[in-house]
Amino acid sequence: MGNFPRFGRGRRLTSPNATRVEAAVPYTNSEAGAQTRAVDRCGAMKRVASSHSIDDFGEDLDSFVTLSSFILTASTTCPSLAAKGHIKKEEETDLCILLQSVATSCKYIQNCVRKLGLANLSGKTQDLTTNVQGEQQMKLDVIAHDVFARGLDESKRCTMLVSEEEEDAIMCATSPHGRYVCVFDPLDGSSNIDCCVSVGSIFGVYRAKTLGVGDINDVLVPGKEMVAAGYCMYGSACTMVLTVGGNVRGFTLDPSLGEFVLTHPKIKCPPSGATYSVNEGNSRYWSAGMKRYVDHVKYDKESPHSLRYIGSMVADVHRTLLYGGTFSYPGDSKSPNGKLRILYECFPMAYIMERAGGAASDGTQRILDIVPTSIHQRHPIHMGSEEDVEEIDRFHREAEMEGK
Numbered sequence: 001m002g003n004f005p006r007f008g009r010g011r012r013l014t015s016p017n018a019t020r021v022e023a024a025v026p027y028t029n030s031e032a033g034a035q036t037r038a039v040d041r042c043g044a045m046k047r048v049a050s051s052h053s054i055d056d057f058g059e060d061l062d063s064f065v066t067l068s069s070f071i072l073t074a075s076t077t078c079p080s081l082a083a084k085g086h087i088k089k090e091e092e093t094d095l096c097i098l099l100q101s102v103a104t105s106c107k108y109i110q111n112c113v114r115k116l117g118l119a120n121l122s123g124k125t126q127d128l129t130t131n132v133q134g135e136q137q138m139k140l141d142v143i144a145h146d147v148f149a150r151g152l153d154e155s156k157r158c159t160m161l162v163s164e165e166e167e168d169a170i171m172c173a174t175s176p177h178g179r180y181v182c183v184f185d186p187l188d189g190s191s192n193i194d195c196c197v198s199v200g201s202i203f204g205v206y207r208a209k210t211l212g213v214g215d216i217n218d219v220l221v222p223g224k225e226m227v228a229a230g231y232c233m234y235g236s237a238c239t240m241v242l243t244v245g246g247n248v249r250g251f252t253l254d255p256s257l258g259e260f261v262l263t264h265p266k267i268k269c270p271p272s273g274a275t276y277s278v279n280e281g282n283s284r285y286w287s288a289g290m291k292r293y294v295d296h297v298k299y300d301k302e303s304p305h306s307l308r309y310i311g312s313m314v315a316d317v318h319r320t321l322l323y324g325g326t327f328s329y330p331g332d333s334k335s336p337n338g339k340l341r342i343l344y345e346c347f348p349m350a351y352i353m354e355r356a357g358g359a360a361s362d363g364t365q366r367i368l369d370i371v372p373t374s375i376h377q378r379h380p381i382h383m384g385s386e387e388d389v390e391e392i393d394r395f396h397r398e399a400e401m402e403g404k
């Protein structure tokens with residue numbers, strides 16, 4: 001594993017009051033770095049390019065569709081996005097190059113996860129570093145951060161990055177194509193990694209208000225202003241779930257090809273489910289609303305809901321997205337804002353969940369309407385099947401009206 005110099009050092013908003021920084025000194029990195037590689041377009045793509053929007057891509061095709069072909073098609077046929085005024089042609093292409101960089105980083109990280117014990121990648125960092133959360137960093141946390149940040153910087157499509165592993169926002173090298181800000185948790189759930197529990201990378205993409213200029217205010221906006229969001233789960237299979245504003249698609253990595261192959265053309269979260277996912281070990285600290293909801297699904301239903309809790313957000317959310325039910329990390333008397341970070345954990349997952357027909361709230365308001373005030377802010381979250389999240393909200397509202 002290459003010894004990358006720690007990425008991002010010296011390229012932060014230095015002054016506490018600084019919110020806009022002209023592009024910093026370009027990162028003097030080696031030639032390495034993934035750029036979009038041209039891939040042959042299959043005949044099917046030409047069919048799609050002529051008659052469908054990207055949101056139909058892969059739905060009615062019985063051909064072999066990869067993330068690369070999806071991204072390349074997105075860069076040529078995004079009428080659904082362009083028509084909605086979301087993004088213009090050149091912005092589509094830049095977004096596609098950014099996403100291609102994320103995909104390459106995820107392949108690299110999954111390769112490290114697979115080799116964990118064999119390549120001495122397990123365990124904590126040698127100098128026992130901690131991240132901005134004060135959490136002990138695993139070796140793979142640091143590698144995953146550097147790979148993600150380096151890839152995005154070298155894509156030349158970002159003005160600024162926000163990572164769970166870095167206290168301050170990172171200013172990217174100067175680029176005339178610096179159109180986007182990427183926020184990411186490079187390896188969520190890493191405390192589980194030594195026992196081979198599924199972990200994942202989570203990312204969200206915002207449009208920069210000013211081309212080529214890093215501005216912290218570009219991400220202190222409601223999560224609904226994201227233009228793309230996704231996660232990559234390193235589990236029994238390596239699965240990338242992605243939306244560029246429309247349908248939610250799932251791509252599974254075929255190791256023999258090194259390509260993410262479209263396996264879930266249009267993911268829809270069931271309107272209701274029979275599982276709830278929350279750390280019940282914290283129930284003594286819960287609000288009345290949370291306690292009432294969990295009692296309701298355990299004792300009032302025809303048959304009790306099943307509790308499923310892995311303790312790895314990407315794995316718990318992925319199951320909820322596909323099977324329905326709810327995932328919660330509520331605020332409580334011990335941690336009023338819960339544990340999960342709104343910018344690079346709650347927002348991307350809520351964005352995906354809503355575009356798959358699900359919902360995400362904090363018990364009183366829609367997650368994606370919230371405006372963060374700081375980049376590492378925590379916030380309570382409930383997400384999953386629309387009917388079940390509404391039920392959680394109802395119990396919270398009733399308890400609040402009773403002053404409980």
Ligand code: P6P
Binds near residue numbers: 314
């Ligand atoms: P707890 C992993 O550390 C993580 O950040 C999320 O992936 C996961 O959902 C949560 O923390 C689990 O936290 O307090 O239940 O162990």
